[in-house]
Amino acid sequence: MHLVLRKLPWLIGTLLAVSFFTFLLVSLLPGDPAVMILGAGGVSPEAVAALRAELGLDRPLLVRYFDWLGSALTGDFGRSPMTGQSVMDAILSRLPVTIQLGVMAIIIALLLAVPLAMLSAYHAGSRLDRAISGLGFALMSIPSFMMAIFLILILAVSMNLFPATGWVPFSVSPAANLRSAALPALSLAMIELALYMRLLRTDLISTLQQDYITLARAKGVPNWQIMLRHALRPSSFSLMTVVGLQLGGVISGAIIIEEIFALPGVGRLLYQSILQRDLLMVQGIVLFIATAYVVVNFLVDLSYSLLDPRVRHAD
Amino acid sequence: MTDSQHQTQKLPLLRVEDLTVRLRGEAGIVHAVSDVSFQLQRGQTLGIVGESGSGKSVMARALMGLLPRRATQQLDGRVSLAVDGRVLELLKLSEREFRTLRGPRLAMVFQDPMTALNPVLTLGVQIAEPLQLHLGLNKAQAMARALELLAQVGIPDPEGRLRQYPHQLSGGMRQRVVIAIALACDPRVLLADEPTTALDVTVQRQVLDLLLALQRERQMGMVLITHDLGVVANRADHIAVMYAGRIVEYAPTSRLFSAMRHPYTEALFKSVPRLSDPSHTRLHAIPGRPPQLIDPAPGCAFAPRCPNVQQRCRRETPALTQAGDEHLHACFYPIGSREVGA
Numbered sequence: 001m002h003l004v005l006r007k008l009p010w011l012i013g014t015l016l017a018v019s020f021f022t023f024l025l026v027s028l029l030p031g032d033p034a035v036m037i038l039g040a041g042g043v044s045p046e047a048v049a050a051l052r053a054e055l056g057l058d059r060p061l062l063v064r065y066f067d068w069l070g071s072a073l074t075g076d077f078g079r080s081p082m083t084g085q086s087v088m089d090a091i092l093s094r095l096p097v098t099i100q101l102g103v104m105a106i107i108i109a110l111l112l113a114v115p116l117a118m119l120s121a122y123h124a125g126s127r128l129d130r131a132i133s134g135l136g137f138a139l140m141s142i143p144s145f146m147m148a149i150f151l152i153l154i155l156a157v158s159m160n161l162f163p164a165t166g167w168v169p170f171s172v173s174p175a176a177n178l179r180s181a182a183l184p185a186l187s188l189a190m191i192e193l194a195l196y197m198r199l200l201r202t203d204l205i206s207t208l209q210q211d212y213i214t215l216a217r218a219k220g221v222p223n224w225q226i227m228l229r230h231a232l233r234p235s236s237f238s239l240m241t242v243v244g245l246q247l248g249g250v251i252s253g254a255i256i257i258e259e260i261f262a263l264p265g266v267g268r269l270l271y272q273s274i275l276q277r278d279l280l281m282v283q284g285i286v287l288f289i290a291t292a293y294v295v296v297n298f299l300v301d302l303s304y305s306l307l308d309p310r311v312r313h314a315d
Numbered sequence: 316m317t318d319s320q321h322q323t324q325k326l327p328l329l330r331v332e333d334l335t336v337r338l339r340g341e342a343g344i345v346h347a348v349s350d351v352s353f354q355l356q357r358g359q360t361l362g363i364v365g366e367s368g369s370g371k372s373v374m375a376r377a378l379m380g381l382l383p384r385r386a387t388q389q390l391d392g393r394v395s396l397a398v399d400g401r402v403l404e405l406l407k408l409s410e411r412e413f414r415t416l417r418g419p420r421l422a423m424v425f426q427d428p429m430t431a432l433n434p435v436l437t438l439g440v441q442i443a444e445p446l447q448l449h450l451g452l453n454k455a456q457a458m459a460r461a462l463e464l465l466a467q468v469g470i471p472d473p474e475g476r477l478r479q480y481p482h483q484l485s486g487g488m489r490q491r492v493v494i495a496i497a498l499a500c501d502p503r504v505l506l507a508d509e510p511t512t513a514l515d516v517t518v519q520r521q522v523l524d525l526l527l528a529l530q531r532e533r534q535m536g537m538v539l540i541t542h543d544l545g546v547v548a549n550r551a552d553h554i555a556v557m558y559a560g561r562i563v564e565y566a567p568t569s570r571l572f573s574a575m576r577h578p579y580t581e582a583l584f585k586s587v588p589r590l591s592d593p594s595h596t597r598l599h600a601i602p603g604r605p606p607q608l609i610d611p612a613p614g615c616a617f618a619p620r621c622p623n624v625q626q627r628c629r630r631e632t633p634a635l636t637q638a639g640d641e642h643l644h645a646c647f648y649p650i651g652s653r654e655v656g657a
Binding site: 222230 | 379497
């Protein structure tokens with residue numbers, strides 16, 4: 001618990017900074033939001049000024065920031081001037097899709113990456129190791145949208161195993177929901193998989209050279225048990241960090257994939273809001289993404305103490 | 316040795332014959348161990364002494380079957396272990412068969428207790444593991460046994476320690492835990508590879524005495540590997556001096572100290588500081604550098620540093636020859652022979 005108290009001020013400070021820069025980012029963009037909303041040509045300056053006053057754009061920057069922050073703290077990010085929808089409601093209604101997608105992708109990636117990395121590290125330098133590393137490189141160099149198109153072609157169009165696009169909510173049909181999420185999650189997972197594999201393989205190889213691994217062998221522990229019990233946990237710090245980063249970044253990571261598969265997620269909402277110059281919506285989503293990122297990483301920091309007793313006792 | 320002599324002599328617990336290990340290193344093939352032979356009886360301690368890089372640790376790992384498979388270029392010779400009236404040829408065993416021996420038959424104490432324990436597992440788990448694995452104890456039984464072991468190796472408050480992690484213990488305490496792990500399954504042969512080198516001087520003696528006491532109590536055969544003649548002087552029954560991967564002198568301990576024959580043994584002996592020396596006595600260092608084990612030059616490996624070196628030493632490698640009862644040395648011009656200085 002000490003750890004939490006010690007890190008909490010940092011968390012709050014970071015979140016404040018993040019919110020300020022998010023606010024600044026959108027405010028500093030060229031172009032007047034009021035002009036954008038009203039349309040560029042043939043609008044009277046009076047109409048623009050009236051809208052600016054209505055949006056509060058005529059007040060000083062800092063005042064506007066604290067005003068915005070105050071409402072944001074109560075969960076009010078304002079209303080989209082385009083659709084009239086509450087920004088928070090829009091995000092919350094789409095969030096489950098994105099979270100499910102991201103979590104599924106990370107689970108698939110971990111389920112494949114951990115055994116492959118262990119196999120690779122155990123046989124480091126062998127042909128098998130090189131084959132697995134080669135596969136990793138190939139997967140890493142394919143952009144996610146290409147991967148998505150490949151997977152659609154093979155698994156949806158040719159083999160007809162999964163739907164090519166669309167989304168079935170979990171509440172409607174769990175089975176159909178998983179089927180509709182499978183391909184997008186797989187597309188995201190393939191790239192994460194390669195990254196996880198490389199990280200874990202490298203750390204495992206250096207762990208396997210530790211004296212305590214030799215001691216475990218000297219105790220007569222079977223090799224698979226050495227990998228699972230003695231080597232995996234001390235080797236998973238980098239992996240944990242990156243999984244945390246990716247979990248925080250699922251929304252931005254899913255932008256393209258959600259668009260390709262026409263999934264009603266936050267990523268697609270952001271993409272469409274950018275296209276429509278819906279600045280308030282963009283601002284809300286960016287702050288949401290950034291907050292998720294910071295909070296998840298805070299949790300990852302805390303989880304190190306579960307992995308390593310030395311961190312736990314550092315107080 | 317005649318047949319009758321052979322029969323009267325006890326079957327050795329561990330017999331090593333012409334053990335040769337070559338490893339693939341980055342700079343070439345390392346001739347780590349060459350033609351090493353020795354025997355170890357039950358209840359006896361063999362001290363193996365040599366500088367770092369003399370092949371002691373590689374030899375220990377070869378005996379434990381722990382050499383890195385991919386880096387091993389050559390592993391020849393015979394290692395016979397007497398177990399329950401049978402003799403096992405260790406180098407012929409499969410990895411799976413060898414694994415069942417590690418723990419209950421052969422065990423090892425490592426040099427550095429700071430790195431030999433897994434940082435993320437509790438001490439209890441690490442001691443209990445071989446007990447569950449080899450003796451089929453369940454978790455509770457194994458933990459109870461781990462508690463006894465911790466008490467036996469002299470760790471205060473063993474109950475509290477079981478749930479602790481390695482970083483919560485001092486180096487000396489950790490080495491006691493490493494010893495407890497090694498002894499868990501009551502091994503017949505204990506290989507102690509520089510067991511006190513990484514410890515504070517004040518703790519070294521305690522740990523050595525503990526090892527010796529446990530060895531006597533359990534009648535294990537122990538191979539005590541060290542770079543320090545002083546460590547084995549009062550503790551080993553026999554001493555083998557290793558240089559450049561070979562045994563260059565072998566004798567019962569008292570005989571070695573009273574009548575050492577190999578110039579390297581003498582140099583090692585002189586390099587041990589003595590409290591009886593007047594203060595500010597210059598420490599005797601062996602001139603030159605330890606030998607190169609990659610593509611070794613022909614001749615005696617000690618020739619470049621040897622005070623008694625002759626022409627022949629640079630051409631031929633001296634074989635280990637008998638110099639009296641149980642006393643062997645590998646030198647053409649040993650200390651006390653007439654040719655020296657001729």
